[in-house]
Amino acid sequence: MPIKAILTDIEGTTSAVSFVFDVLFPYAAAHLPDFIREHIDEARVAEQLAAVQRESGEMDADPERCIEILLGWIAEDRKATPLKALQGMVWEQGYRAGQLRGHIYPDAADALRHWHAEGFRLYVYSSGSIQAQKLIFGCSEAGDLSPLFSGYFDTTSGPKREADSYRRIAAAIGLPAEEILFLSDVVQELDAAQLAGMQTIGLAREGGVLEGHDTVASFAVIDPARV
Template sequence: MPIKAILTDIEGTTSAVSFVFEVLFPYAVQQLPDFVRKHATRADVAEQLQAVRETSGEPAADVERVIEILLGWIAEDRKATSLKALQGMVWEQGYRAGQLKGHVYPDAVAALQRWHQSGYRLYVYSSGSIQAQKLIFGRSIAGDLTPLFSGFFDTTSGPKREVQSYRRITQAIGCAPGQILFLSDIVQELDAAQSAGLATCGLVREGGELAGHANVASFAEIDPQSF
């Protein structure tokens, strides 16, 4: 069954893990407290702050306590949808101010452009919010790459290591599972996608092996027609 759509992870796959941990996370830690204090009553922010209270089991937490919880979640790299949404809002300010530029590997840029031109439908699935995904690709060091993509998925579709998440995404894309190629650097994500029927390919940019899946060190090595 020929591949028609390519679904890619970001962190460690299209983009350096170091960009997230050494640039984006520290920026959020620095900027998030004042952002929350300043915009706590803004509807979209207030909605996420309430979600933090509910998730943490502290429904009466004041703004300063919510900030404390959020900073703790950043430190442990917690995949909380409310945190990701708020980080995305903070990062948007940074991108718009020119303080941030999204990192995308040159080999990923070249392949995504080539695949798009060849008629493959391209999608992103990341634990970062859809807003954050669009910022990384929309304000990247290679320019605005968002026109290459047909859609974006985050943890509102489910955790990345659960099979059902990939079934939901497959339904949303509208292809048979075997017509979708999923790219990631995390074996548990690849396993879940494979269990949902998707074709898989692991990125091992720093070496190593993602057992049970095709492995490549660069997007330049991926031929969608070979899956």
Template sequence: MTIKAILTDIEGTTSAVSFVFDVLFPYAKQHLPEFVREHAAEPDVAAQLQAVRDDSAEPDASIERVIEILLQWIAEDRKATPLKALQGMVWQQGYQAGQLKGHVYPDAVEALKNWHQAGYALYVYSSGSIQAQKLIFGCSEAGDLSGLFSGYFDTTSGHKRDQASYRSITSKIGQPAEAILFLSDIVEELDAAQLAGMATCALVRDGGALEGHPNFSSFAAIEPSAF
């Protein structure tokens, strides 16, 4: 079946892993405590803080204890939805202040623009919150790329190594699974997408190979019509 939609991961795929670990995570770690203290009473923030209490089974945790839990989750690189949501809020402030610029590989920028122009519907699926995804592309070093995308998916659609997540996303995109091409640098994610019926493409920017999937070192070499 002809590919109609392209679903892409971010970290290690469109963007450098180092940007996330060396820029975004340290920024969130530095600024999150102050952000939580200043905005704890706001409904959107309060809801996420309550979710932290629920997830950690500490219903009466104080604001300072919640901050402590969040910093521990950052240290563990835990894919916790309330942490991702709060990080996204902190990063938004950083992007708006001009302190952060989203990294997107030049080959990814060019390919995404070409695919969009060619009529492919483009989507993002990342463990980072939808808000954080929009910020990376909307405030990128290459300018505002947000207009290229038809939708975004995060862990609220399920974990990235679970095929059920890809079935859910397929339903939301509204295309048959075999008409969707998924791009990632993680073989377990590619395996899950493949089991859900999607076409898959592995990004191996640093060399090596991900078994069971076509491998590419750059977006420039990917031709969606070949899948």
């Protein structure tokens, strides 16, 4: 069946891993404590702090203790939904202030524009929150790429290494899984998408092979019409 939609990972795929670990994470760690203290009365922040209490099992944790827990999660790169949501709020502040610009590989930006023009529906699936995804593409070094995308998915759709997550995404997109091409640099994610019925291509920008999947070093050589 011909490919009609392309679902892409961000970190290591459209964007450098170093941007996340060397720019975004340190920015969040530095600004998250004051952001929470300054916005503690906002419902969106209170909701996420309650989620931190539940996920940590510390139902009596006060805001300062929640900040400690969140900083610990950042240090261990924990894929915790409330952390991702709060990081997204902090990053939004940074993007809007012009202190952050989303890194997108030039070959990825060019390919995404080309695929969109050819009529492919584009989607994102990342462990970062949907808000963070929109900011990376909307405030990127390549300009505002957000009009190219038809939708975004994060860990609320399920873990990225489980096939059921990709089945849920296919259902949300409204296409058979076989008509969706998934791009990632992580073999376990590609395996899960493949198990769900999606077509897959692995990105290995430093070279090498992602076993069990067609592997390329650049978006420039991907032709969805020939998958």
